[in-house]
Amino acid sequence: MSGTIPLWDEIRKKYISFWKEKWHDRIAIVYSNNLPVYYFKLGESCLARFYRQYSPFKEPAIATEHEIIFPVQGNSKYKIKSIIDRIDHDQNGHWEIHDYKTSKRCFTQSRADSDDQLAIYNLALLHTEENVQSVALVWHFLQHGQEVRSKRTKKELLYLEKRIKDKVDLIRERIKHRCEFLP
Incomplete structure (x- = not known):
């Protein structure tokens, strides 16, 4: 095929x-x-x-099920592994990250704008690719035939990296002191 x-x-x-x-x-x-x-x-x-x-699938897909490992805030003590369903790139610096969902409910625009999963994939692209002018985040809700799109600002992505680093630090601290994890 x-x-x-x-x-x-x-x-x-x-x-x-x-x-x-x-x-x-x-x-x-x-x-x-x-x-x-x-x-x-x-x-x-x-x-x-x-x-x-x-169909006829003319999008400029460059990868599917693409694995990226990247350091949060450029610090190798904080690495994230991402597996991205599909990445499109038009060779002019415009990227799209696609994720396929089979869930019963679609995201609202507000939910998509605050969801971290594809924003983390956005960070992965910024850390590993050159010529990233823009990144569109695209969710495909397959049961409904709906597509929801979002973008993140640099400020939002910097804040996300800080939240990730802080969460990793908290987990490491709890492990060090053998604390119980809250559900």
Whole structure:
């Protein structure tokens, strides 16, 4: 399937093949009243909706499932590992970080604007890539066919790095003193 845009039937066959190969009885089902066939059909429906909505896929994707390890505030004592679903780059300094969600609810704009996950991925790009003029954060809510976009300012990203560093320091301090972790 690489190099060309596959037809929906090819994607569906690949999905069925992956499902048969990877499904096993030890997979935890959160909502026990849903049978595995429910999740199979949900996955198929999400893929079909995404395919219809975004085909022919002309976005400048440069990576999928991309792992980045970076130091918080440039300090190697504070490293974060990120695995980013998809990164697009137009070669002119404009980047997009995409994340795919299968959750029942979509983010509101306010929730997206305050969520840390993709903001951390934004930090990862800033620490590891050159020519980063802008970064758009894009959530795809697959059950709903909805896309929510956000951006972070430099000030917001600096504050996020400080919060991460402070949280790591707190955890290390508790470990050092063998304190209980609060839920």
